Amino acid sequence: MNKPIKLPEVLAPAGSLDKLKVAILYGANAVYVGGQKFGLRTAAENFTLDELREGLSFAHERGAKVYVVLNSFLHDKDLAELPEFVRYLEEIGTDAVIVSDLGVIQTVREHSQIPVHISTQASALNVHSAHLWKKAGASRIVLGREVSVKEAGKIRREAEIEIEMFVHGSMCMAYSGHCVISNFTQGRDSNRGGCAHSCRFEYSLEGLDTLEKKKAYFMSSKDLEGLRVLPEFIEEGIDSLKIEGRMKSHLYAGTMAKVYSEALRFYEQHGHFLSDDLLRWEEELKKVSHRTYTQASLVEKAGPESIFNERENSSDGEWKMVGPVIEATPEAGIILEVRNAFNQGDELEILPFSGEVIKIKVNEMMNLAMKPVTRTRPSTLVRIPFVPGVEGMQLIRQKVNA
Amino acid sequence: MKFTTYGRSLHDLNLLKDQGVDEVILEPKSLSRFGKLSAEEFISLSQRSRELGLRVLLEWDILMTEDVFVACAPEIQNLLPYADAIRVQDPGALHWVHTQTNKPIQFIAENGNHNLKALESWIKLSEGRIERLILSIELSKNTIADYVKKLPVPCELLGFGRILLFYTPRPLLSSLVPAKVSQNEEFAALGESEESPHKGFPIVENQHGTFMFHIKEFCLVEFAHELKEMGLTYFRIDQRWEVPPKLQTLMSLIHVFNLEQFESFKSEYSQDLMRGFYLVNKTDVLFPKLKNSRLQKREGNYVGEVLEAEKSSHLAILVKNPKGLKESDILKILHPKGETFETKIYSLKNIALEPVSKIPAGEIAIIQFVGGVWVKSQVFYQDE
Numbered sequence: 001m002n003k004p005i006k007l008p009e010v011l012a013p014a015g016s017l018d019k020l021k022v023a024i025l026y027g028a029n030a031v032y033v034g035g036q037k038f039g040l041r042t043a044a045e046n047f048t049l050d051e052l053r054e055g056l057s058f059a060h061e062r063g064a065k066v067y068v069v070l071n072s073f074l075h076d077k078d079l080a081e082l083p084e085f086v087r088y089l090e091e092i093g094t095d096a097v098i099v100s101d102l103g104v105i106q107t108v109r110e111h112s113q114i115p116v117h118i119s120t121q122a123s124a125l126n127v128h129s130a131h132l133w134k135k136a137g138a139s140r141i142v143l144g145r146e147v148s149v150k151e152a153g154k155i156r157r158e159a160e161i162e163i164e165m166f167v168h169g170s171m172c173m174a175y176s177g178h179c180v181i182s183n184f185t186q187g188r189d190s191n192r193g194g195c196a197h198s199c200r201f202e203y204s205l206e207g208l209d210t211l212e213k214k215k216a217y218f219m220s221s222k223d224l225e226g227l228r229v230l231p232e233f234i235e236e237g238i239d240s241l242k243i244e245g246r247m248k249s250h251l252y253a254g255t256m257a258k259v260y261s262e263a264l265r266f267y268e269q270h271g272h273f274l275s276d277d278l279l280r281w282e283e284e285l286k287k288v289s290h291r292t293y294t295q296a297s298l299v300e301k302a303g304p305e306s307i308f309n310e311r312e313n314s315s316d317g318e319w320k321m322v323g324p325v326i327e328a329t330p331e332a333g334i335i336l337e338v339r340n341a342f343n344q345g346d347e348l349e350i351l352p353f354s355g356e357v358i359k360i361k362v363n364e365m366m367n368l369a370m371k372p373v374t375r376t377r378p379s380t381l382v383r384i385p386f387v388p389g390v391e392g393m394q395l396i397r398q399k400v401n402a
Numbered sequence: 403m404k405f406t407t408y409g410r411s412l413h414d415l416n417l418l419k420d421q422g423v424d425e426v427i428l429e430p431k432s433l434s435r436f437g438k439l440s441a442e443e444f445i446s447l448s449q450r451s452r453e454l455g456l457r458v459l460l461e462w463d464i465l466m467t468e469d470v471f472v473a474c475a476p477e478i479q480n481l482l483p484y485a486d487a488i489r490v491q492d493p494g495a496l497h498w499v500h501t502q503t504n505k506p507i508q509f510i511a512e513n514g515n516h517n518l519k520a521l522e523s524w525i526k527l528s529e530g531r532i533e534r535l536i537l538s539i540e541l542s543k544n545t546i547a548d549y550v551k552k553l554p555v556p557c558e559l560l561g562f563g564r565i566l567l568f569y570t571p572r573p574l575l576s577s578l579v580p581a582k583v584s585q586n587e588e589f590a591a592l593g594e595s596e597e598s599p600h601k602g603f604p605i606v607e608n609q610h611g612t613f614m615f616h617i618k619e620f621c622l623v624e625f626a627h628e629l630k631e632m633g634l635t636y637f638r639i640d641q642r643w644e645v646p647p648k649l650q651t652l653m654s655l656i657h658v659f660n661l662e663q664f665e666s667f668k669s670e671y672s673q674d675l676m677r678g679f680y681l682v683n684k685t686d687v688l689f690p691k692l693k694n695s696r697l698q699k700r701e702g703n704y705v706g707e708v709l710e711a712e713k714s715s716h717l718a719i720l721v722k723n724p725k726g727l728k729e730s731d732i733l734k735i736l737h738p739k740g741e742t743f744e745t746k747i748y749s750l751k752n753i754a755l756e757p758v759s760k761i762p763a764g765e766i767a768i769i770q771f772v773g774g775v776w777v778k779s780q781v782f783y784q785d786e
Contacts, residue, residue: 101517130494131497184678198597297467303573304576307572327766368718
């Protein structure tokens with residue numbers, strides 16, 4: 001009899017309550033979120049106390065978990081405000097907190113029994129480090145992105161602790177927590193949420209044994225993409241696969257949760273990835289805005305080929321998010337919140353929560369007041385004919401220049 | 403207050419002895435970020451240091467993935483007898499020295515560790531084996547004074563030297579160099595970006611990765627007396643990048659500070675100098691400006707968000723409060739730019755445009771248009 005396959009958890013980013021719902025509906029087993037303080041994404045919408053409670057309730061009703069990030073390196077004055085928040089997190093049933101600062105760990109343990117996950121920000125990279133964090137009270141470690149899957153498996157076995165690894169998303173070029181460029185050049189503490197992304201700048205370099213100055217985005221990393229490494233993650237028993245990107249869009253959160261959870265379910269059923277679906281999933285991953293993908297250090301140590309030596313592009317890539325479905329009923333039709341305009345006659349793709357995309361051609365559409373329109377405007381609601389299978393919170397996208 | 407610094411040659415050791423320094427940091431190439439010493443050189447310098455009465459501090463400050471850690475183990479085992487204390491930054495190295503040796507540990511807490519509880523917890527975790535904490539230079543003087551007083555172990559602070567901004571294990575410079583010189587072990591460059599006002603960041607790539615430093619060096623020479631008064635035990639001077647090193651001048655300025663001589667020193671030094679956050683650290687004051695605070699007030703009596711504002715027709719509100727929205731509710735609507743509007747609902751419809759008395763959470767309420775209200779405005783109950 002075949003040994004049952006233990007699948008890793010798919011852990012998706014949720015920069016807001018809506019994104020939490022999107023990620024879970026699209027298949028994430030868990031999400032990580034930030035409150036208004038103590039995290040590293042100061043500019044993100046983040047969660048109010050009420051939203052945290054609602055998000056946890058939404059997740060638990062669907063069997064998903066919510067981890068709250070407290071992964072700033074806090075100063076004493078910040079730490080003083082933490083106990084009250086921690087007690088609230090425990091009261092609402094938070095599944096774990098993600099922490100990088102030993103002072104924060106101690107504070108969490110003094111004021112609650114919430115499980116503690118060590119953030120990648122702590123740059124835990126080896127077996128002995130895992131032993132130490134375990135001794136400090138951690139139940140899980142989010143390893144640094146420099147660690148290979150094989151090394152991670154060894155750390156898990158020898159330290160006997162849950163291991164979480166990044167599988168997808170933007171990457172710090174520096175060891176996480178070991179970059180203070182923003183602190184000293186912009187007066188913004190990168191390790192308290194003020195990172196100015198100086199590593200994405202173009203630099204002019206001189207003195208490099210060459211005659212002329214060289215211009216390069218030499219500190220910018222390509223984005224991580226670990227789809228084809230999933231069998232290794234499973235083989236090594238990695239407990240959780242984390243998708244980076246709390247600042248990213250609903251489309252990103254939904255697409256990532258859907259692709260990685262579908263791929264893992266396929267593996268669970270078939271014991272392999274030998275399928276055309278792999279190509280389809282890869283295509284899906286390319287449909288969200290991203291830098292060139294790399295496997296970084298998941299298999300081999302990341303070398304010069306992992307540098308993204310290009311200017312940042314703020315566009316959505318080849319596909320744009322048209323908007324989320326707000327409501328969908330046979331009587332009222334599909335009510336869509338328009339984020340990017342489209343025209344009557346355009347072809348759109350609706351992402352169902354599972355399964356293949358639904359392609360539609362918008363032959364008719366109306367505004368909310370039931371008046372026909374031929375072109376939509378961003379920041380409006382539009383009504384298109386109902387399509388079976390479409391539900392609220394599903395995402396609709398369109399190929400750019402279609 | 404005592405002094406500590408690095409030694410890379412017999413000449414350095416003699417100089418330290420002459421200056422009355424009683425310890426030296428030795429950096430094995432395989433274990434230390436900027437180390438230059440082979441194992442043989444380390445052992446030889448260690449022996450000479452001990453002959454001179456200098457305590458030998460082995461700096462093992464690289465961060466290590468598991469494979470690197472395993473590769474380092476034989477080297478550190480080999481060098482242990484020649485070290486009087488081990489300086490570590492990787493928590494794994496801290497745990498290894500703690501559990502596999504009886505050497506005193508000097509823990510480099512320079513990244514993060516900006517609260518007393520964290521520092522105390524490191525000491526507790528190492529069960530008394532940490533003999534010294536190396537504090538972050540991002541701490542301001544009041545905080546340093548507080549920590550030095552409260553911590554049960556001596557503290558060290560960088561008093562003069564380069565500020566490390568960035569550390570990655572990836573090789574970032576060598577790929578930019580033509581193949582004919584790519585056999586070099588170390589690469590150095592100066593970097594500048596049009597997106598930053600700072601010019602000339604020193605960048606180094608070696609076998610441990612790539613490092614970028616601030617354009618200015620950190621200098622607390624003029625505050626050395628103050629630090630001594632606070633009770634700081636070790637003042638570290640880093641002259642590894644300065645040719646020739648200015649250790650003697652710095653030590654004499656620290657012992658007897660003279661402003662004129664200091665100004666003269668600064669004008670002759672190869673780099674500009676800065677005091678960093680020594681006087682005050684305000685690196686969080688800009689945070690409130692990073693987001694629209696008016697979009698963040700979603701606690702308590704929050705109803706939801708305006709998704710559509712169709713002039714002279716309606717507002718469409720996505721209701722998020724579990725209480726829902728009902729006819730006659732009085733609403734306060736907060737425009738993204740801060741202006742507020744009040745309205746009492748006299749027209750409430752669902753998405754099928756049917757008049758209803760209540761809209762539950764998660765659905766869209768269509769109410770009368772309110773002049774001035776835009777999409778993304780936040781809606782609150784007025785009467786709470």
